Each structure stands twice: as structure tokens, then as C-alpha cells.
Amino acid sequence: MAIRRSKATQIVVLVSTLLGIGVAGMLLVLEGFVPWATANIDLETPLYPYNYTYIFTINAFLGRGTYLVSINPRTQIEACISCDEQAVQIKALGGETKTATLYCDSGNLNIFVKAYVEPYTTSAGDLTVVRKWR
Amino acid sequence: MKGLFIRDVWLQHSSIALAIAIVLLPIILAINEDVVPNRYSVWGMSTNMSVGVVVGATPTSVGEFVCNAMGANRLNINMTMFLRGYGWFLNHLSILYFMLSGMIVAIAVARPLEMKYFFIELTFAGSRVKLLLSRLASVTLLLLVSAASSALALSAILYTAIIPGGLYTALGLSLLISIGSALLSIPIATLLSLSSKNTTLSIFGLLGFVALCLVVSQKFDVAKALISIENIVEEPGTIFVVAPVQFILFTIDVIEAGRVGY
Numbered sequence: 259m260a261i262r263r264s265k266a267t268q269i270v271v272l273v274s275t276l277l278g279i280g281v282a283g284m285l286l287v288l289e290g291f292v293p294w295a296t297a298n299i300d301l302e303t304p305l306y307p308y309n310y311t312y313i314f315t316i317n318a319f320l321g322r323g324t325y326l327v328s329i330n331p332r333t334q335i336e337a338c339i340s341c342d343e344q345a346v347q348i349k350a351l352g353g354e355t356k357t358a359t360l361y362c363d364s365g366n367l368n369i370f371v372k373a374y375v376e377p378y379t380t381s382a383g384d385l386t387v388v389r390k391w392r
Numbered sequence: 393m394k395g396l397f398i399r400d401v402w403l404q405h406s407s408i409a410l411a412i413a414i415v416l417l418p419i420i421l422a423i424n425e426d427v428v429p430n431r432y433s434v435w436g437m438s439t440n441m442s443v444g445v446v447v448g449a450t451p452t453s454v455g456e457f458v459c460n461a462m463g464a465n466r467l468n469i470n471m472t473m474f475l476r477g478y479g480w481f482l483n484h485l486s487i488l489y490f491m492l493s494g495m496i497v498a499i500a501v502a503r504p505l506e507m508k509y510f511f512i513e514l515t516f517a518g519s520r521v522k523l524l525l526s527r528l529a530s531v532t533l534l535l536l537v538s539a540a541s542s543a544l545a546l547s548a549i550l551y552t553a554i555i556p557g558g559l560y561t562a563l564g565l566s567l568l569i570s571i572g573s574a575l576l577s578i579p580i581a582t583l584l585s586l587s588s589k590n591t592t593l594s595i596f597g598l599l600g601f602v603a604l605c606l607v608v609s610q611k612f613d614v615a616k617a618l619i620s621i622e623n624i625v626e627e628p629g630t631i632f633v634v635a636p637v638q639f640i641l642f643t644i645d646v647i648e649a650g651r652v653g654y
Contacts, residue, residue, distance in 0.1 A: 272408060273537055279415045280541025287419070287428065287548035294430035295552075304438065311439055318432040321552035338449045338459040345459040365429060365554050370449045372457065387432070389552070 288323070288391040295320060295389045301331075301382040303375050312382060316369040320389040325367050328357040331383035338370040352383075361392075410496045411538040414574075417488055418546040418566075427481050428552050469556055478553060482569060485546070489573035491602060493535050497581035498594040500531045532578060539570035546570065 263271070286292060297320060303312045318325070327339050329350055337348040341362035350356040360367070373382035422428055449457040475482070501524065543566035550562035580601060585594040 272411075276411055276415050276538050276541045279412065280544040283416070283419050283545030284548040287422075287545065287552060292428075294428050297430075297432045299432065299434055301434075301436075303436065306438075312436060313439055314434060314436045316432065316434050319429045320432070321429045322554045323552060336457070338457070340459065340461045343461050345461040347459040365552075370459075372449070 290323070290388050290390045295323075297387040299385045299387070301371065301373065301385060303373070303380055303382050305378060305380050306375070307377050309377060310375055312373050312375050314369070314371040314373070314382075316371065316385070318367045318369065318387045319365055320367070320387065322363060322365045323389040323391055324359060324361045326357055326359055326386075326388045326390060327367075327369060328355055328386050328388075329371075329383065330355045330385070331373065332379065332381060333376055333383075334374045335383060336372045339367065340370075341367045404499065406499050407496055407534065410492055410499075411534060414489065414492050414535075414538045414570075415542045415545070417492070418485060418542060418549055421481065421485055421488065422549045425481055425484070427478065428549060429554070469554060471556055474555055478550075486569055486573045487602065489539070489542075489570055490577045491598060493539075493574040494577040494581035494584075494598040495595055496535065497528075497531050497578050498585045498598060499591050500527045501582050501585040501594075528578065528582065532575070535574040535578070536571065539574040540567065543567045543570045 287295075290296065297318055299316060301314055325339075325341070327337075327348075329335060329337055329348060331350050331352055331354075333352045335348075335350050335352075337350075337358075339346045339348070339358050339360055341360055342364055344360065346358040346360050348356050348358050367387070369385070369387075371382075371385070375382055450460055451457050543563065546566035546569070547559060547562040550566060551559050555562045555565070577598075581594070581598055584597040584601065585591075588594040588597055
């Protein structure tokens with residue numbers, strides 16, 4: 259059975275619904291809960307029968323905000339994440355996930371990765387870039 | 393005025409649907425027109441030598457490297473360049489705000505009185521002009537609330553799209569666009585509604601007014617100042633936003649008319 263509300267209550271419910279949708283949309287975009295705020299990057303390498311070093315340059319442009327870069331390497335990896343006037347360096351061994359946080363005002367994030375690749379593998383790991391608000 | 397006068401306008405199903413459409417409009421249009429930056433590129437190179445060619449990492453003598461902040465050039469964007477880049481999105485947004493707000497006004501205004509009896513009613517003591525003014529006031533309140541909540545989502549989109557200045561500048565520009573377009577539609581939609589017989593005709597009149605502005609703006613720049621539309625014909629995406637809203641609106645209007653007995 260439907261509950262009968264007064265007109266004033268219905269108007270209060272309507273106004274708070276409109277404001278709630280607006281605030282929810284704002285947080286949805288700002289906090290990175292939308293698919294375009296995430297970049298899943300697979301670090302693919304060519305198949306060689308010997309140890310070698312492979313370098314990647316990744317340019318991510320996901321908008322203004324705080325970037326969370328998490329690297330899950332297969333082997334030893336060194337990464338340098340830079341934006342505007344700041345840079346963060348990551349060193350990780352195979353199998354461990356490391357995360358760097360960097361506020362990026364201009365939205366133009368550069369990631370430099372140096373990976374030591376084992377023979378007969380076609381991947382150096384994977385990397386996830388997420389943009390958040392703060 | 394007895395009781396709560398805004399209940400006539402605010403609690404119609406079509407008004408509620410249109411207000412929610414106004415609030416959801418920036419996000420739907422941003423998804424449709426791909427406004428928020430979401431691009432990345434990966435470039436790889438096999439090497440056994442030092443990494444001296446790569447900007448962003450300086451090699452050392454022991455085979456490692458030291459991070460530096462030269463990898464990403466700082467982008468200096470001023471407001472003129474920002475508006476040159478995203479002006480088309482803001483144009484489409486303002487024209488859609490204008491049309492949706494005008495539909496709410498047309499629904500609210502078309503029913504109480506007609507243009508044919510307007511000047512006769514002005515001379516009578518017990519006229520319905522008071523009703524018209526109260527409805528216009530309540531429509532203005534509803535449009536202010538929905539445009540302000542819509543500006544919240546729009547400011548988040550402009551913030552991530554790197555507007556110069558930050559979130560407060562984005563909020564100011566969003567409020568200017570949404571409330572400005574909504575308030576601009578009130579007098580035009582009122583005049584169109586007073587001179588038409590029913591809601592559907594006045595909404596078609598609104599669309600015709602927009603099309604007229606489009607045609608005139610091909611020749612003169614004055615119409616662009618009234619409603620800034622430039623590429624609505626070349627961008628079919630906006631039609632796909634407008635058409636479902638129109639369909640839902642007409643459906644609700646028919647249901648309401650059948651139930652209440654207009």
C-alpha cells in the first residue's frame with residue numbers, strides 16, 4: 259500500500275532527490291568511479307630467447323586529479339612517474355604490487371619503465387593508472 | 393493564494409522527469425561527446441645500452457637511473473584556449489538546457505490562460521494573471537534548483553577537463569551556463585506558450601524558435617548571442633539526447649491528460 263505524503267513532504271523529497279543526483283554525479287566524475295578514469299596497460303614485450311632490458315614510455319592523459327599508479331611486474335622493474343615539477347621513483351621485484359601517488363594539475367602524466375625481461379616471455383607485467391580527486 | 397502554490401507545477405510527472413533530465417544532462421552529454429580526457433599511449437623499445445635517450449630518467453654510471461621531472465611538459469592553458477577547445481560542448485549544453493527548461497515553462501504556463509483572453513483578463517479583478525505569475529515564480533524556483541544541482545556535475549567534468557583556476561572557477565562557469573540558459577528560456581517560452589493553444593504546440597514553437605536561431609545564426613552573429621548554437625546539425629549526438637526526452641515527455645503528457653481529464 260502506498261504511503262500518502264503531504265505536498266510539502268513530496269516537494270522536500272523532490273528537491274533532495276535533485277540535489278542528491280547532482281552531488282552523486284559530481285562525485286562519480288571526480289572520484290574516478292567511471293571507466294574513463296582508469297587505464298589498464300599491459301606491458302607487452304617481444305619474445306626473445308635471452309635476458310634483455312626493455313624500456314617503456316607511457317603517456318597518460320586522464321584529466322586533472324591525483325593519480326594512483328600501481329605496477330604489478332613479472333620480473334624486476336624500475337619506474338619513474340613524473341608530472342609537472344615532481345617525480346616519483348618505484349623499484350619493484352617480480353610478483354609484488356607497488357603503488358605511487360602523485361597529484362597532477364595539468365593532467366599530463368609520464369611514466370618511464372625499465373624492465374628486465376626473462377627469456378621466452380612476452381609480458382613484463384601490467385600497470386594500472388587511476389585518477390582520483392584528492 | 394491559498395495553500396502551497398508550487399504544488400501545481402512541481403508535482404507534475406512531466407516537470408519532475410524534465411528536472412531530472414536537466415540534472416543528468418551534463419554527464420549524458422559528456423559521455424556522448426567524449427569530453428573528459430581519457431587518452432594514453434604506450435611506446436616500448438628493446439635495449440642493452442643505457443637509457444640516455446629517454447626524457448624523464450637520467451642514467452648513472454652504475455647502470456641505474458635517477459628520476460627527473462622533465463618527462464611531462466607543463467601545459468599552460470588560459471581560459472580563452474579552454475573555451476576554444478570545449479566551446480562546442482558548452483554550446484550544446486546551453487542549447488539543451490534552454491530547450492528542457494523551456495519545456496517545463498511551456499507545460500506550466502500553457503494551461504492557465506491563453507493569449508486570446510490575456511488582455512481581457514488583465515482588466516478583470518478576478519483574473520488568472522495572478523495564477524500565471526505564481527506559476528512563473530514556482531517554475532523559476534524549480535529551474536534554479538535543478539540548474540544548480542546540474543552545475544555540480546558539470547563543474548566536476550570541467551575540473552577534470554583542466555579548466556584554468558580549479559574547482560571554484562569551474563563551479564562559477566557551470567552556474568553561469570546552467571542558470572543563465574534556464575532563466576533565458578523563461579520569457580521566450582512564456583511568450584510562445586501564451587500565443588499557442590496547448591502544451592505540445594508551444595513545445596514545437598520552442599523547437600521552431602531554436603531552428604530559427606540556427607538559420608539566422610548562419611548569416612548573422614546576433615542570433616549566436618541569443619542562443620549559442622553552431623554545430624547542432626553536424627552533431628547528430630544531440631538529437632539522440634533530445635529525442636528520448638521528447639518521447640518520454642509526450643508519453644507522460646498523454647497519460648496525465650487521460651487521467652486528469654484536460
